Amino acid sequence: MQKSRRSNRGVSLITLALVMGIFVALPLGLLVFEIHRAELARQQLRAVCESAALGAAATLAGSDIQDALEAQTNAMSAALSLFRSNSIIGCPLNNAYMAQSLNTIPPVRSGSLYVQFLDPNNNMQVVTIGDPRGKVVKVTGTFTLVPSFGAYLHIGAVPICSAASGGVPTLDVVLCFDLSGSIDDQTPVTFVRRQWDPTNSKIAYNITSARAGSPAGTNANGKLYDVLGPPSTGSRTNAVFPQWLSSSNQSDHRYALSFSEDGAANGLRGSPNAGSPPGNCPPGNASVGDLYTYTDLVTNIDGNAVFGGISSNGFDFPDIATVTEAARGNLENSTVFNASKANLTLTNITPKVGYKAEYIRLAALQLHPISEAQQAADAFLNIINTNTDAHFGFVAFANDTGTSPTSTVTQSNIDATYSSGGQGQFPMPQVKLNQTPATTNYDTIKALLPKTGANTATNIGDALNEAVLQFNTTSTRKGSKKAIILFTDGQPTVGGPLNSDPWANARAAAVVAKGKGIPVYTIGLAQNPEIVPSETAILNDTNSSPSAGGIAAIAGNGGQFYIVTNTNNLRFTFENVARHLSQLVR
Numbered sequence: 363m364q365k366s367r368r369s370n371r372g373v374s375l376i377t378l379a380l381v382m383g384i385f386v387a388l389p390l391g392l393l394v395f396e397i398h399r400a401e402l403a404r405q406q407l408r409a410v411c412e413s414a415a416l417g418a419a420a421t422l423a424g425s426d427i428q429d430a431l432e433a434q435t436n437a438m439s440a441a442l443s444l445f446r447s448n449s450i451i452g453c454p455l456n457n458a459y460m461a462q463s464l465n466t467i468p469p470v471r472s473g474s475l476y477v478q479f480l481d482p483n484n485n486m487q488v489v490t491i492g493d494p495r496g497k498v499v500k501v502t503g504t505f506t507l508v509p510s511f512g513a514y515l516h517i518g519a520v521p522i523c524s525a526a527s528g529g530v531p532t533l534d535v536v537l538c539f540d541l542s543g544s545i546d547d548q549t550p551v552t553f554v555r556r557q558w559d560p561t562n563s564k565i566a567y568n569i570t571s572a573r574a575g576s577p578a579g580t581n582a583n584g585k586l587y588d589v590l591g592p593p594s595t596g597s598r599t600n601a602v603f604p605q606w607l608s609s610s611n612q613s614d615h616r617y618a619l620s621f622s623e624d625g626a627a628n629g630l631r632g633s634p635n636a637g638s639p640p641g642n643c644p645p646g647n648a649s650v651g652d653l654y655t656y657t658d659l660v661t662n663i664d665g666n667a668v669f670g671g672i673s674s675n676g677f678d679f680p681d682i683a684t685v686t687e688a689a690r691g692n693l694e695n696s697t698v699f700n701a702s703k704a705n706l707t708l709t710n711i712t713p714k715v716g717y718k719a720e721y722i723r724l725a726a727l728q729l730h731p732i733s734e735a736q737q738a739a740d741a742f743l744n745i746i747n748t749n750t751d752a753h754f755g756f757v758a759f760a761n762d763t764g765t766s767p768t769s770t771v772t773q774s775n776i777d778a779t780y781s782s783g784g785q786g787q788f789p790m791p792q793v794k795l796n797q798t799p800a801t802t803n804y805d806t807i808k809a810l811l812p813k814t815g816a817n818t819a820t821n822i823g824d825a826l827n828e829a830v831l832q833f834n835t836t837s838t839r840k841g842s843k844k845a846i847i848l849f850t851d852g853q854p855t856v857g858g859p860l861n862s863d864p865w866a867n868a869r870a871a872a873v874v875a876k877g878k879g880i881p882v883y884t885i886g887l888a889q890n891p892e893i894v895p896s897e898t899a900i901l902n903d904t905n906s907s908p909s910a911g912g913i914a915a916i917a918g919n920g921g922q923f924y925i926v927t928n929t930n931n932l933r934f935t936f937e938n939v940a941r942h943l944s945q946l947v948r
Contacts, residue, residue, distance in 0.1 A: 399507075404522050410445055413445075416528040420528075421440035423750060437499055450507075458474060461504070471507075477501050480500055482497050497750070498751075501526055502525040506522075532843065533843050536757060542596075542852060548929070552659075552660055565704055566707075583667060583669070598818060603815075605659055605776050606818070661689075663724035677717055677720045685721065694718060732816060734932050753842075754807055756807045756810065757792050762824055763825055767792070770789055789814050791810045793810070822913070826868065830874050846917075847939060850885070865900060881919035883924075884903070884912070884921070884922075887932065900912060900913060
């Protein structure tokens with residue numbers, strides 16, 4: 363009897379164990395399995411999201427698209443494409459779609475992707491698609507997991523979420539922009555001899571004869587460089603203020619341009635006796651010299667080599683005479699118009715306020731190659747700003763550099779020998795890097811670029827030195843990639859502050875950049891074939907000798923040299939540099 367009771371007890375224990383195994387241990391084991399399976403799915407989803415985020419950031423950084431909305435849309439497409447190319451616990455994501463909100467739940471065994479753009483300079487705040495401040499791509503992926511033993515455990519489909527972010531590169535870059543006199547040498551201009559015609563008792567506006575060596579019978583109009591025939595370094599004479607009309611009398615020009623009436627008639631000569639701008643006609647029958655003498659240099663505001671007339675914003679410029687008087691300021695009102703005696707010739711012109719301003723506006727549109735350089739630099743800023751988390755610095759340079767965004771240089775409007783022409787303040791801005799998150803300087807520099815103009819000589823060393831000085835611990839961001847972009851259309855012609863020799867000065871600045879680990883990307887615009895050898899010698903990226911090499915090579919650290927022989931390629935070259943920088947700092 364005792365043995366039977368023990369047998370019954372054993373059977374009960376076995377039965378209880380079986381019951382526990384079936385109804386407790388097995389479900390618990392299956393639950394643990396499902397938990398581990400869900401965690402594996404979550405880890406895989408995390409990896410897929412990281413891949414999508416990095417791919418989107420790389421697409422954004424490597425793009426040459428300037429429109430933020432288009433660039434970000436392409437980044438989103440790249441993220442979705444990468445997301446779809448993966449799978450979660452064996453389930454392909456090829457049917458995944460772009461969700462419209464974080465609350466979207468995709469169908470079972472499928473996924474969705476939600477993309478946001480964040481502003482790294484504002485505590486990672488979410489911005490709307492198309493906002494250029496969105497430099498960080500955040501992707502949130504959702505996958506609807508179906509448990510393997512869901513029916514047995516009474517567990518339905520479970521949405522699993524994961525998120526990852528990919529930031530575009532952090533870049534601190536300074537653009538050095540050449541404003542030396544030759545930067546407007548391709549501007550269409552006319553040299554006018556404005557003088558009193560005693561026979562007809564009115565002002566005559568004769569186009570000066572071209573310099574000696576030009577084809578017979580040609581006049582002094584067309585591209586400024588072609589008219590003056592300067593050396594390969596270009597002309598210091600400018601199409602608009604400050605004009606520096608006597609600069610072609612310097613030793614670096616082949617043809618004399620002075621304000622005296624003596625000397626052989628082998629070049630253009632300005633005359634002080636024909637009514638100094640903005641003055642009036644000379645008294646009596648004062649001579650203005652021979653056929654090579656001119657009194658005014660004006661821009662052909664219609665863009666043609668021979669001015670043919672233009673009307674704009676209610677202002678008529680039917681001939682070069684009207685352009686001349688507008689540039690002098692003699693068409694602003696009837697009083698000055700009549701006092702200048704221009705009214706005796708321009709009988710179909712009604713003076714009114716704004717003539718000079720409209721001439722200046724139209725002339726600015728015809729200044730070449732500076733207008734192409736400004737547009738190319740603007741495109742560079744746009745691409746870098748769209749594709750990277752960028753802070754910008756800017757150094758405009760000519761004979762020297764400025765110290766602030768509002769810096770100017772004082773120059774004679776016409777020439778130092780034309781005192782009645784007055785003086786003006788001409789922009790020579792420098793915008794310094796700032797590590798404050800919201801102070802990128804992007805808008806500031808874009809606004810300043812169109813206001814810059816040609817002025818005097820070329821001090822590359824000073825510009826580079828100022829750019830290097832901007833890279834200090836109080837102005838640059840920790841961990842950022844640093845770079846200097848140097849654009850010039852010539853070669854160093856002025857020394858200081860590192861060396862009195864212009865070329866040695868530029869190379870010394872490149873040595874300083876190398877010591878700071880800052881690459882210098884050099885863009886040399888060659889307006890004529892003769893300047894290519896000298897530009898290559900000072901800007902190249904192949905000879906790193908501190909005493910005889912090129913700036914890009916001396917500075918090292920990956921800097922490159924670009925030679926541009928056609929202004930139409932300037933924009934492409936700047937964009938190429940922007941793409942290279944974006945990819946380099948990924």
